[in-house]
Amino acid sequence: MSGSASSVPLTEARVLALSGGVGGAKLARGLGRTLPDWHLAVVCNTGDDFSHLGLEICPDLDSVTYAMAGLADAARGWGRAGETWQAMETLRALGAADWFALGDRDLGLHVWRTERLRGGATLSEIAAEAAARLGVSQHLLPMSDDVVRTRLVTDAGTLDFQDYFVRRRAVPVVSALQYPGAVEARLPAPLAAALAGGWHPDTIVICPSNPYLSIDPILAIPAWRDWLTRVDCPIVAVSPIVGGRALKGCAAKMMLELGHEVSATTVARHYGALLDGFVIDTADAALAGRIGCDGLAVRVLPTVMYDDADRDALARAVLEFAGSLAAHAPARRR
Ligand code: FO1
Numbered sequence: 334m335s336g337s338a339s340s341v342p343l344t345e346a347r348v349l350a351l352s353g354g355v356g357g358a359k360l361a362r363g364l365g366r367t368l369p370d371w372h373l374a375v376v377c378n379t380g381d382d383f384s385h386l387g388l389e390i391c392p393d394l395d396s397v398t399y400a401m402a403g404l405a406d407a408a409r410g411w412g413r414a415g416e417t418w419q420a421m422e423t424l425r426a427l428g429a430a431d432w433f434a435l436g437d438r439d440l441g442l443h444v445w446r447t448e449r450l451r452g453g454a455t456l457s458e459i460a461a462e463a464a465a466r467l468g469v470s471q472h473l474l475p476m477s478d479d480v481v482r483t484r485l486v487t488d489a490g491t492l493d494f495q496d497y498f499v500r501r502r503a504v505p506v507v508s509a510l511q512y513p514g515a516v517e518a519r520l521p522a523p524l525a526a527a528l529a530g531g532w533h534p535d536t537i538v539i540c541p542s543n544p545y546l547s548i549d550p551i552l553a554i555p556a557w558r559d560w561l562t563r564v565d566c567p568i569v570a571v572s573p574i575v576g577g578r579a580l581k582g583c584a585a586k587m588m589l590e591l592g593h594e595v596s597a598t599t600v601a602r603h604y605g606a607l608l609d610g611f612v613i614d615t616a617d618a619a620l621a622g623r624i625g626c627d628g629l630a631v632r633v634l635p636t637v638m639y640d641d642a643d644r645d646a647l648a649r650a651v652l653e654f655a656g657s658l659a660a661h662a663p664a665r666r667r
Pocket of ligand 1: 353354355381390391392393395396411412432433434435436439495498499
């Protein structure tokens with residue numbers, strides 16, 4: 334297999350999912366297992382990407398790739414199962430930076446990607462090739478082939494994402510987020526080509542990812558926002574906030590620091606008129622009326638995913654919900 338990895342064009346995809354890493358990857362896996370091969374395209378946040386120890390690291394693309402391929406470490410949510418850490422031990426002994434843990438198996442992907450990027454391949458080509466070579470029969474795409482980075486304005490200064498999230502363990506208090514590069518960034522080349530040919534998906538799913546860290550970098554790209562505002566299919570988001578808490582990561586902490594109530598309602602308001610449907614957890618059933626009062630369709634479902642049965646059940650229910658919205662041809666809210 335050479336450069337373009339899979340011969341299946343993106344236009345085969347019927348469902349497009351927007352995802353960050355850990356939480357989003359779980360639903361992406363369920364969607365992939367539920368839909369026929371190549372019917373799903375997952376677009377991954379690349380605002381978390383960074384250069385480290387001479388390597389190009391793409392955490393969310395890799396988390397989704399590993400999840401879809403069945404290679405992910407279930408407990409950590411990032412990196413590979415059965416990982417060993419001998420390269421890190423050597424790096425530590427040499428006095429190199431060891432705050433970002435690169436497992437031995439995982440390292441191979443970073444080395445290969447860095448070489449491919451230096452050889453002139455685009456991130457879209459590399460993501461598709463990595464996925465196909467690891468046995469994934471779904472389309473995986475970066476949000477852009479251009480460089481967009483997430484930066485956080487905090488009480489410890491303006492920080493690059495991984496410096497904030499991993500090195501400083503998300504402790505600094507966040508007052509604003511920046512996405513340098515977003516305004517100039519283009520849609521990833523395979524998506525731009527598919528859209529130029531008149532393709533559109535039947536459903537768009539915003540996975541239960543951190544809205545500020547994982548989905549906003551995508552929405553900060555004007556070409557993405559323009560397309561999502563115009564696209565003629567239901568857009569359904571799944572809340573990453575359950576019972577007033579984030580299942581993983583720092584979404585709840587950040588929500589508070591940005592002056593919002595920690596609630597699924599805040600997530601729905603954050604996405605606003607972009608959405609046609611919103612899925613909240615059974616723990617938040619009491620919020621359905623409040624969230625739906627401005628015409629947004631709300632579905633209450635068990636959204637906490639412990640295993641593949643949970644992921645598949647949520648994926649099926651989300652697709653059924655989106656299908657019901659399409660069938661009833663709602664007046665577009667955007
Ligand atoms: N997250 C951590 O909390 N600590 C780590 O050392 C770490 C290493 C790492 C290596 C490769 C990779 O793909 C992801 C990694 N992550 C690590 C996760 C990552 O930083 C974040 O979970 C995402 O960027 C947020 O979605």
